[in-house]
Amino acid sequence: MRDTTTTTLLQDWHEAGLVTAEQVEAIARFERARTPGPAARRTVVAETIGYVGAALALGAIALLVGEFWDQFTVAARLALVLVLTVALFGSGTALRHAARPPLQRLASVLYAGTVAGVAWTTGILAGDAMALRDAEVGLAVGAVSTAAALPLYLLRRRALPQLALLVAVLATALAALSLPNQAPDTEWYSLTVVVIGVVWFLLGTGGWLPPPRVAETAGAVLAVVACQFTGGDGSGLLLLGVALAVALVVLAIRSDALHLLAVGAVGLFLVVPRLVFTWFGDAIGAPATMLVIGLLLVLLAVGLGRARREIGDGPELEPPAAPTGREVAS
Amino acid sequence: MTATDTPEPLVERRSRGLLVAAALLVVVTVVLVVVFGMQRPPSLATLADDPVDGPSAAVAWMAWERGEACVGVARPSGVVTAPWCSPAGGEVVRFSGDEIVVRTWEAGERLRTIDLDDGRPTGWLPAEDDLAVDPVPDAVWPERDDRGLTLREIGSDRVLWRVEAPERYTIDSSAHSPDGAWILMVDSAGRLLVVPADASAPPRVWAEDVPAWPVPVWEDASAG
Numbered sequence: 001m002r003d004t005t006t007t008t009l010l011q012d013w014h015e016a017g018l019v020t021a022e023q024v025e026a027i028a029r030f031e032r033a034r035t036p037g038p039a040a041r042r043t044v045v046a047e048t049i050g051y052v053g054a055a056l057a058l059g060a061i062a063l064l065v066g067e068f069w070d071q072f073t074v075a076a077r078l079a080l081v082l083v084l085t086v087a088l089f090g091s092g093t094a095l096r097h098a099a100r101p102p103l104q105r106l107a108s109v110l111y112a113g114t115v116a117g118v119a120w121t122t123g124i125l126a127g128d129a130m131a132l133r134d135a136e137v138g139l140a141v142g143a144v145s146t147a148a149a150l151p152l153y154l155l156r157r158r159a160l161p162q163l164a165l166l167v168a169v170l171a172t173a174l175a176a177l178s179l180p181n182q183a184p185d186t187e188w189y190s191l192t193v194v195v196i197g198v199v200w201f202l203l204g205t206g207g208w209l210p211p212p213r214v215a216e217t218a219g220a221v222l223a224v225v226a227c228q229f230t231g232g233d234g235s236g237l238l239l240l241g242v243a244l245a246v247a248l249v250v251l252a253i254r255s256d257a258l259h260l261l262a263v264g265a266v267g268l269f270l271v272v273p274r275l276v277f278t279w280f281g282d283a284i285g286a287p288a289t290m291l292v293i294g295l296l297l298v299l300l301a302v303g304l305g306r307a308r309r310e311i312g313d314g315p316e317l318e319p320p321a322a323p324t325g326r327e328v329a330s
Numbered sequence: 331m332t333a334t335d336t337p338e339p340l341v342e343r344r345s346r347g348l349l350v351a352a353a354l355l356v357v358v359t360v361v362l363v364v365v366f367g368m369q370r371p372p373s374l375a376t377l378a379d380d381p382v383d384g385p386s387a388a389v390a391w392m393a394w395e396r397g398e399a400c401v402g403v404a405r406p407s408g409v410v411t412a413p414w415c416s417p418a419g420g421e422v423v424r425f426s427g428d429e430i431v432v433r434t435w436e437a438g439e440r441l442r443t444i445d446l447d448d449g450r451p452t453g454w455l456p457a458e459d460d461l462a463v464d465p466v467p468d469a470v471w472p473e474r475d476d477r478g479l480t481l482r483e484i485g486s487d488r489v490l491w492r493v494e495a496p497e498r499y500t501i502d503s504s505a506h507s508p509d510g511a512w513i514l515m516v517d518s519a520g521r522l523l524v525v526p527a528d529a530s531a532p533p534r535v536w537a538e539d540v541p542a543w544p545v546p547v548w549e550d551a552s553a554g
Contacts, residue, residue, distance in 0.1 A: 131397025180368055181519045181539075185498065188367040195359040199352040206348030 006031050047102045051109070074128045081124060085117025096156060108160035111152045115164040118148040119171075135178040142172030159214040166218055170196055190229045190237055194244075197223030217259050220248055224267035228274065235278055241271035249300055268296055369496035371519035376535045378408030383531065385512040385524055390422045390430055391546035393539060401432060402537060403446060404522060404546075410537045413449030425549040431455065466545045469504040469513045469527075483513070483527060490529045502542035508550040516542040 010024045019027070069077070092110030095103050119141050126132045126140040145168035153161040173192050177184055197219045204215020227241025248264030251257065276289045377384050389404045400415035401422060420434040429443040429452055436442075441455040470490060473480045478494040481501060490513065504515040506527065515523045515533065522540040525533040540546060 177363070177367075182369040182371055182496065182499065184363065184367040184369060188363055192359065192363065195355055199355055202348045202352040202355070206345035206352070208344055208349055 043102060047105070074124065077124050077128065078121065081117060081120045085114055085121055088117055089114040092152075092156075104158075105160075108156060108158045111156055112160045112164040114152060115145055115149045115161075115168060119145040119168070135175060138175030139172065139179060142168060142170075142175045146172050157210045159211055162209060162211070162214055163218060166196075166200060166222075170222075187230060187234065187237060190226045193226035193229075194223045194237075194240065197221070197226060198244075213259055216257075217263060220244075220260060220263040220267075224248070224263060224271070227271060235275065238271055238275040238278060241267065242275060245271060265297065265300060268300075269293055272296060369498055371499055371517060371521065372493045372495050374521075374523065374533055374535050376408060377404075377524060378410075380534060381406070381408045383526075384408065384534070385507060386509075387507055387512075387549040388425070389514055389522065389524075389536065389546045389548055390425065391522075391540055391544070392420050392422050392432070393541050394419070395539075401430060401444060401449075402540065403430070404537045408536065413446060414444045414451070421544055422547045424547060466505045466547075469506045470501055470515060472501045474500070481515075481525075483529075488527075488529055490525055490527075491533055503545045505545050505548065507548045514546055514548065516540050516546065522546060 007028065010019070010027060013019045014021060014024050065080070072080070088110050092107045092114060095107040095110065098104055098107065122141045122144040123137060126137040132140065146165070149161065149165040149168040153165045155161075170193065173196060174189060177189055177192060199219070200209065200222065201216050201219030203209040204212045204219060209215035223244050224241055227237045227244065230237045245264045245267030248260045248267065252259075252261035252264055272293050273289045276292060385406050388406060391402050392399050393402055394400075395412075395415075398415040398417050399419040400412045401420075402410060402412050404410045414432070416434055416436060418434055418436040420432045423431040423433050423441060425431075425446075426443060428446050430446055431441055431443055433439065433441055443452045443455065444450070445452050468484060470481045471484050473482065474497075478492065479499060479501075480489060481491040482488065483490055498518060500518050501515045501523075502518055504513055506513055511527055513525050513527050514536070515525065517523060520539050520541070521535050522537040523533040524536045525531070
């Protein structure tokens with residue numbers, strides 16, 4: 001197997017005359033600085049412990065406030081949540097330009113918390129103050145959260161603000177479906193979530209929703225999982241789920257995208273048994289279902305292996321008998 | 331250097347094609363949901379538009395609206411009023427002449443009387459007055475098949491109404507009028523319907539946004 005570590009590659013490129021020794025040194029220095037060492041790993045562990053501790057503390061505060069929540073007036077509830085939301089937004093904005101990665105991540109967490117705070121504030125306003133119907137409260141919460149999450153995401157195009165926006169969009173769409181007195185069947189809710197997932201995936205792939213890998217993964221997971229929630233027979237949605245999962249696998253093989261392969265393979269594993277049981281009931285039983293999934297996964301593995309071999313067996317570029325890096329530089 | 335030798339740009343380009351595809355997908359889904367997804371209840375005439383040969387008694391219920399529970403009264407003419415509301419909630423127990431008896435939780439569980447015309451609370455009933463409300467037996471039995479919904483009167487098995495309706499459309503509660511001539515029904519769209527018990531006419535819509543439970547209470551026109 002070919003060694004493709006950075007050092008080896010740099011040596012190869014230098015010997016092929018593509019880069020100078022100085023450039024090799026500069027690249028190596030840059031990569032060493034980027035690679036997390038033991039100290040950086042300790043920082044990540046400390047950061048994780050910090051988040052877990054903060055989550056526990058917030059949970060305890062929520063429990064304490066929850067005990068007295070019913071005794072608060074609407075104005076007191078609003079004031080409490082508004083102060084919290086403004087504090088989150090202010091802290092996130094203050095840290096937005098911080099250079100250190102842990103602070104950048106914290107800014108994303110604070111912005112996601114801001115969206116949750118806006119949703120909570122809207123819920124109190126629409127539900128407690130205006131006494132709207134449940135579906136109307138849901139729509140108000142979703143729409144206002146989306147309106148808050150979008151500019152925050154545009155300010156900070158990271159994973160967490162993007163996911164906050166996705167949740168807000170989902171909440172808006174589902175609440176809008178529940179608005180009429182006679183709500184649509186479960187399949188329509190599922191189809192809506194599937195479409196939002198696919199749209200998210202397309203926007204991610206198209207470069208409109210950075211980071212693209214997050215958008216692709218979130219969209220794909222959403223679309224495949226939503227196909228599971230069927231009201232009655234649900235064969236149509238399950239078939240759609242199989243089609244989406246297969247499409248993801250094919251796409252993963254073609255673009256060598258492991259994250260899509262994982263979603264597609266897990267999706268197949270989830271959807272196929274349900275489809276088999278929907279069509280055949282107990283007639284073929286669990287072993288046959290497992291056989292179908294197994295064969296599908298074997299086909300998947302063979303396909304993936306062949307694709308990798310094709311990529312690997314492609315026309316080998318002969319390294320040119322080029323002058324050394326120093327000669328190139330000169 | 332040929333065009334194929336041009337290296338991939340390091341900065342990702344945005345694909346307008348995928349943006350358009352995503353937008354189209356959203357538009358198509360919205361159209362599909364609006365056209366096929368929304369379940370519309372069967373279209374019916376209202377009692378207010380067609381009050382001839384209507385019921386001879388009123389019906390009352392209590393429904394939450396904007397943080398208050400309001401008494402709703404549907405008159406035989408088709409007119410619907412909301413004479414009294416309370417943030418404490420409540421339940422209509424019975425008609426009593428020109429008043430209505432309401433169970434409230436304003437000062438513990440008690441019965442109070444409300445003037446039907448001006449909504450003025452007229453007093454409290456004695457504590458020994460029975461707080462219990464007799465359960466109202468259902469009057470109709472909804473049956474669903476591929477073609478739609480069929481309503482049969484419980485007891486006589488008479489078909490009261492057969493209608494093509496969305497899959498989830500049904501009748502949630504129903505009650506005979508005291509004289510047995512009429513049946514009120516609350517459908518899954520929250521509409522109060524009224525239909526003659528002899529099935530001589532299709533149901534008419536009496537009021538909107540009526541809760542199915544507790545079942546709306548008939549006025550006993552023959553009493554007192």
